[in-house]
Amino acid sequence: MIYLTRRESFSASHQLFNPKFSEKENFEIYGKCAYPHGHGHNYDIEVTVVGEPDKDTGMILDLKKLSEIIEKEILDKVDHKHLNIDVNFLNGILPTAENLCVVFWKILAPKISAGKLYSIKVFETPNNYSEYRGE
Amino acid sequence: MIYLTRRESFSASHQLFNPKFSEKENFEIYGKCAYPHGHGHNYDIEVTVVGEPDKDTGMILDLKKLSEIIEKEILDKVDHKHLNIDVNFLNGILPTAENLCVVFWKILAPKISAGKLYSIKVFETPNNYSEYRGE
Amino acid sequence: MIYLTRRESFSASHQLFNPKFSEKENFEIYGKCAYPHGHGHNYDIEVTVVGEPDKDTGMILDLKKLSEIIEKEILDKVDHKHLNIDVNFLNGILPTAENLCVVFWKILAPKISAGKLYSIKVFETPNNYSEYRGE
Amino acid sequence: MIYLTRRESFSASHQLFNPKFSEKENFEIYGKCAYPHGHGHNYDIEVTVVGEPDKDTGMILDLKKLSEIIEKEILDKVDHKHLNIDVNFLNGILPTAENLCVVFWKILAPKISAGKLYSIKVFETPNNYSEYRGE
Amino acid sequence: MIYLTRRESFSASHQLFNPKFSEKENFEIYGKCAYPHGHGHNYDIEVTVVGEPDKDTGMILDLKKLSEIIEKEILDKVDHKHLNIDVNFLNGILPTAENLCVVFWKILAPKISAGKLYSIKVFETPNNYSEYRGE
Amino acid sequence: MIYLTRRESFSASHQLFNPKFSEKENFEIYGKCAYPHGHGHNYDIEVTVVGEPDKDTGMILDLKKLSEIIEKEILDKVDHKHLNIDVNFLNGILPTAENLCVVFWKILAPKISAGKLYSIKVFETPNNYSEYRGE
Numbered sequence: 001m002i003y004l005t006r007r008e009s010f011s012a013s014h015q016l017f018n019p020k021f022s023e024k025e026n027f028e029i030y031g032k033c034a035y036p037h038g039h040g041h042n043y044d045i046e047v048t049v050v051g052e053p054d055k056d057t058g059m060i061l062d063l064k065k066l067s068e069i070i071e072k073e074i075l076d077k078v079d080h081k082h083l084n085i086d087v088n089f090l091n092g093i094l095p096t097a098e099n100l101c102v103v104f105w106k107i108l109a110p111k112i113s114a115g116k117l118y119s120i121k122v123f124e125t126p127n128n129y130s131e132y133r134g135e
Numbered sequence: 136m137i138y139l140t141r142r143e144s145f146s147a148s149h150q151l152f153n154p155k156f157s158e159k160e161n162f163e164i165y166g167k168c169a170y171p172h173g174h175g176h177n178y179d180i181e182v183t184v185v186g187e188p189d190k191d192t193g194m195i196l197d198l199k200k201l202s203e204i205i206e207k208e209i210l211d212k213v214d215h216k217h218l219n220i221d222v223n224f225l226n227g228i229l230p231t232a233e234n235l236c237v238v239f240w241k242i243l244a245p246k247i248s249a250g251k252l253y254s255i256k257v258f259e260t261p262n263n264y265s266e267y268r269g270e
Numbered sequence: 271m272i273y274l275t276r277r278e279s280f281s282a283s284h285q286l287f288n289p290k291f292s293e294k295e296n297f298e299i300y301g302k303c304a305y306p307h308g309h310g311h312n313y314d315i316e317v318t319v320v321g322e323p324d325k326d327t328g329m330i331l332d333l334k335k336l337s338e339i340i341e342k343e344i345l346d347k348v349d350h351k352h353l354n355i356d357v358n359f360l361n362g363i364l365p366t367a368e369n370l371c372v373v374f375w376k377i378l379a380p381k382i383s384a385g386k387l388y389s390i391k392v393f394e395t396p397n398n399y400s401e402y403r404g405e
Numbered sequence: 406m407i408y409l410t411r412r413e414s415f416s417a418s419h420q421l422f423n424p425k426f427s428e429k430e431n432f433e434i435y436g437k438c439a440y441p442h443g444h445g446h447n448y449d450i451e452v453t454v455v456g457e458p459d460k461d462t463g464m465i466l467d468l469k470k471l472s473e474i475i476e477k478e479i480l481d482k483v484d485h486k487h488l489n490i491d492v493n494f495l496n497g498i499l500p501t502a503e504n505l506c507v508v509f510w511k512i513l514a515p516k517i518s519a520g521k522l523y524s525i526k527v528f529e530t531p532n533n534y535s536e537y538r539g540e
Numbered sequence: 541m542i543y544l545t546r547r548e549s550f551s552a553s554h555q556l557f558n559p560k561f562s563e564k565e566n567f568e569i570y571g572k573c574a575y576p577h578g579h580g581h582n583y584d585i586e587v588t589v590v591g592e593p594d595k596d597t598g599m600i601l602d603l604k605k606l607s608e609i610i611e612k613e614i615l616d617k618v619d620h621k622h623l624n625i626d627v628n629f630l631n632g633i634l635p636t637a638e639n640l641c642v643v644f645w646k647i648l649a650p651k652i653s654a655g656k657l658y659s660i661k662v663f664e665t666p667n668n669y670s671e672y673r674g675e
Numbered sequence: 676m677i678y679l680t681r682r683e684s685f686s687a688s689h690q691l692f693n694p695k696f697s698e699k700e701n702f703e704i705y706g707k708c709a710y711p712h713g714h715g716h717n718y719d720i721e722v723t724v725v726g727e728p729d730k731d732t733g734m735i736l737d738l739k740k741l742s743e744i745i746e747k748e749i750l751d752k753v754d755h756k757h758l759n760i761d762v763n764f765l766n767g768i769l770p771t772a773e774n775l776c777v778v779f780w781k782i783l784a785p786k787i788s789a790g791k792l793y794s795i796k797v798f799e800t801p802n803n804y805s806e807y808r809g810e
Contacts, residue, residue, distance in 0.1 A: 001537075001538070001540050002503045002506060002507070002535055002536065002537055003535070003536040003537075003538075004502070004503065004534075004535050004536075005533070005534050005535070005536070006532065006533060007531065007532040007533075008532070009260070011174050011175060011176055011259075011260065012174050012175060013148035013172070013173050013174050013175035013217070014175075016328075018326060018327065018328075020326060021326070029327055029329075029332070030327075030332075031332075031334055032214065032215035033215060035215050035216060035217075035221070037148070037216070037217035037220045037221055038148050038173070038175070038217055039146050039147050039148050039175055039214075039215040039216060039217070040146060040147060040148035040149075040173070040174055040175005040176055040177075041146055041175055041176070041177050042175075042176050042177045042259075042260050053501065053503040053504060053507075056423060056425060056426070057423065057434055057435075057499075057501075058421070058423075058498075058499035058500075058501035058503060058504045059434075059501050059503060060503060062434070062435075062436075063533050064436055079167065079174075080167035080168060080170050080174040081170060081172070081174060082148075082170075082172035082173055082174070085172045086170070086172055093328075094327075094328035095328075096323065096327075096328035096329050097274070098272045098274060098323040098328060098329060098330060099323065099328045101272060102272070124146075124177075125144070125146065125177050126277065127276065127277040127278070128275070128276060128277075128333050129274075129275050130272055130273070130274050130275070131272065131273040131274075131275070132271075132272055132273075133271070133273075135271050136807075136808070136810050137773045137776060137777070137805055137806065137807055138805070138806040138807075138808075139772070139773060139804075139805050139806075140803070140804050140805070140806070141802065141803060142801065142802040142803075143802070151598070153596060153597065153598075155596060156596070164597055164599075164602070165597075165602075166602075166604055188771065188773040188774060188777075191693060191695060191696070192693065192704055192705075192769075192771075193691075193693075193768075193769035193770075193771035193773060193774045194704075194771050194773060195773060197704070197705075197706075198803050199706055228598075229597075229598035230598075231593065231597075231598035231599050232544070233542045233544065233593040233598060233599060233600060234593065234598045236542060237542070261547065262546065262547040262548070263545070263546060263547075263603050264544075264545050265542055265543070265544050265545070266542065266543040266544075266545070267541075267542055267543075268541070268543075270541050279800070281714050281715060281716055281799075281800065282714050282715060283688030283712070283713050283714050283715035283757075284715075286463070288461060288462065288463075290461060291461070299462055299464075299467070300462075300467075301467075301469055302754065302755035303755060305755050305756060305757075305761070307688070307756070307757035307760045307761055308688050308713065308715070308757055309686050309687050309688050309715055309754075309755040309756060309757070310686060310687060310688035310689075310713070310714055310715005310716055310717075311686055311715055311716070311717050312715075312716050312717045312799075312800050349707065349714075350707035350708060350710050350714040351710060351712070351714060352688075352710075352712035352713055352714070355712045356710070356712055363463075364462075364463035365463075366458065366462075366463035366464050367409070368407045368409060368458040368463060368464060368465060369458065369463045371407060372407070394686075394717075395684070395686065395717050396412065397411065397412040397413070398410070398411060398412075398468050399409075399410050400407055400408070400409050400410070401407065401408040401409075401410070402406075402407055402408075403406070403408075405406050414665070416579050416580060416581055416664075416665065417579050417580060418553035418577070418578050418579050418580035418622075419580075437619065437620035438620060440620050440621060440622075440626070442553070442621070442622035442625045442626055443553050443577075443578065443580070443622055444551050444552050444553050444580055444619075444620040444621060444622070445551060445552060445553035445554075445578070445579055445580005445581055445582075446551055446580055446581070446582050447580075447581050447582045447664075447665050484572065484579075485572035485573060485575050485579040486575060486577070486579060487553075487575075487577035487578055487579070490577045491575070491577055529551075529582075530549070530551065530582050556733070558731060558732065558733075560731060561731070569732055569734075569737070570732075570737075571737075571739055633733075634732075634733035635733075636728065636732075636733035636734050637679070638677045638679060638728040638733060638734060638735060639728065639733045641677060642677070666682065667681065667682040667683070668680070668681060668682075668738050669679075669680050670677055670678070670679050670680070671677065671678040671679075671680070672676075672677055672678075673676070673678075675676050
């Protein structure tokens with residue numbers, strides 16, 4: 001079994017603010033991330049697929065095709081967007097790094113045609129990141 | 136003469152859209168950067184001071200103090216903010232990386248107490264950055 | 271289950287030298303790391319917590335609070351220090367990257383208030399690092 | 406149990422082209438990677454060993470010795486070489502990142518004298534990498 | 541005046557070997573870089589343009605357009621190629637990092653439609669790079 | 676004219692404390708850097724040489740030879756050492772990044788056999804660095 005990873009990037013803005021909480025509670029929970037006009041990140045995502053390399057091609061799946069799937073299903077919809085407002089598949093979902101991992105997993109898992117999805121990592125910054133393995 | 140550099144980071148959102156232009160023109164000029172709800176970056180800034188190290192301290196100025204100046208004058212005002220809306224000193228200024236360099240220079244130059252400001256670099260991403268040297 | 275990681279840094283010096291061994295043995299075992307006046311690193315540490323995001327907040331725990339815990343419990347005690355001499359919780363422990371992982375784990379595990387500690391990584395350099403998962 | 410990792414680099418060229426396929430099929434499968442004169446990468450490899458640190462040395466094994474093993478067994482044979490032509494142990498093996506992981510594992514696993522090999526990662530670029538854990 | 545930089549990447553192979561020299565001389569001059577089947581790198585290039593930002597757009601030139609120029613004029617011709625064999629504009633030119641800078645400058649300088657070209661950097665590895673400023 | 680750069684690394688400890696000042700003054704000037712047992716860094720140095728590439732070799736000087744010069748003249752003397760105690764050429768010199776640049780320049784400038792030394796950069800951390808250009 002080989003774990004094969006592709007890393008991609010996008011730039012987006014988001015705000016962490018849950019209307020179920022009061023404004024005061026939101027600032028207690030999310031601090032600066034609750035500011036009303038949002039802020040942004042250069043997000044990196046790492047998508048890892050696990051499988052056995054094909055005997056003839058030496059590959060699990062073509063990383064260029066994996067890259068195209070990520071671009072079509074995720075990047076085209078989130079890049080240069082406001083994650084709380086502009087993205088259909090994030091409707092009603094607070095765009096924390098934790099939640100983004102899970103949403104991206106649900107979108108990508110059925111699109112992986114060879115091997116299977118093993119892990120999604122979402123980096124908000126090089127120092128803050130979140131991983132989901134479908135468990 | 137020694138060139139001494141301190142690198143700092145902040146996360147912010149912005150939108151490139153000039154009301155002097157039509158919507159069509161804005162999208163021609165700025166592409167995805169003109170989307171109405173903005174997008175964001177992990178910005179890095181590098182502030183370089185030039186001067187002669189003091190004979191006794193071996194330093195031009197204390198990098199920790201330089202870091203505090205940058206934090207007080209810049210980071211506290213832009214971090215986790217929307218650059219088009221939330222920042223007084225960017226009022227009426229389109230927040231391109233080019234313009235940010237110049238604005239940051241004007242703020243920081245008079246605050247450097249030893250040596251003098253040599254360069255401000257603003258990185259929108261590791262692949263896109265802008266530098267101003269006060270010329 | 272989500273794995274959430276925070277990366278922090280500190281600068282410290284250390285020496286690898288065990289008084290149980292002769293000087294000759296120490297140099298055979300530790301090479302340049304046994305030099306008598308020590309050497310140093312910019313250490314990076316990655317602390318990973320595993321848990322289920324809270325339905326309402328979308329977070330396992332606040333990364334900013336995790337960062338404050340790491341700062342109070344670890345960084346304040348090791349940053350700009352000599353690990354063999356200045357750090358109470360390293361008394362009698364040879365400060366290899368392997369041992370630092372385990373010591374940091376013991377300190378941090380009981381402080382994690384939501385989710386639970388999954389992994390501690392200690393990077394001596396970008397090319398040399400050690401991980402402990404509590405097993 | 407501690408996981409200890411050493412990262413090393415080499416520069417090499419390779420071509421992805423399987424003579425079992427027609428030229429047209431090769432370009433469909435491998436795209437630009439099938440160009441006849443090959444292309445190249447700065448490869449990074451991460452070798453992770455798992456074990457219990459020795460009570461007296463505080464180490465699983467000496468990273469400097471691990472580095473020397475990797476250099477002698479792998480780097481001396483692949484650095485500045487064409488992986489399809491110049492490397493005996495890759496004879497008849499298509500040098501995809503997936504296959505390189507497995508080959509490097511087979512070479513290194515019997516050479517690890519303390520602890521045991523846990524993982525080999527091969528990075529073709531910072532955005533494309535492959536991992537094998539011997540399973 | 542603002543200095544605006546765009547960073548791009550490509551993967552290629554090359555060989556440092558001058559037929560004017562004997563084989564022995566080539567190995568004395570170029571060491572491992574003279575191996576007959578070549579080796580490769582993930583090359584990074586940084587293209588810096590200098591100019592005054594337009595009052596209305598806040599930009600010297602659109603980095604996305606600069607990126608497209610670099611892609612069309614350089615990357616499409618060198619990516620996944622053997623620099624000694626496959627690239628018309630490198631015919632008869634030894635592909636050292638020094639020479640690549642100068643050749644890329646000659647190609648790009650006349651294509652920069654706003655501001656003017658200030659510097660080309662070519663990184664063979666993160667530790668080895670070359671810069672040309674047209675002087 | 677081409678600017679050619681080689682980056683190297685070393686790990687060392689140092690202390691910023693000038694016996695001309697009182698202990699109180701030292702802590703006011705240097706903060707945590709004045710702690711008595713020192714602290715350490717993974718230092719990076721970048722050495723840039725400027726010159727015209729030789730018509731036949733396509734090189735200013737061989738980067739591998741430049742690397743060997745840096746290793747022999749600098750790294751062998753500072754790596755895994757305490758900069759205040761163990762290094763002859765730093766005798767009586769406070770090892771700030773500013774001073775290290777100048778000292779390394781004086782050592783390396785006369786050893787550069789082709790082209791001439793243009794710049795020395797010393798990075799204490801990725802966020803703090805100092806440059807000297809011999810002016």
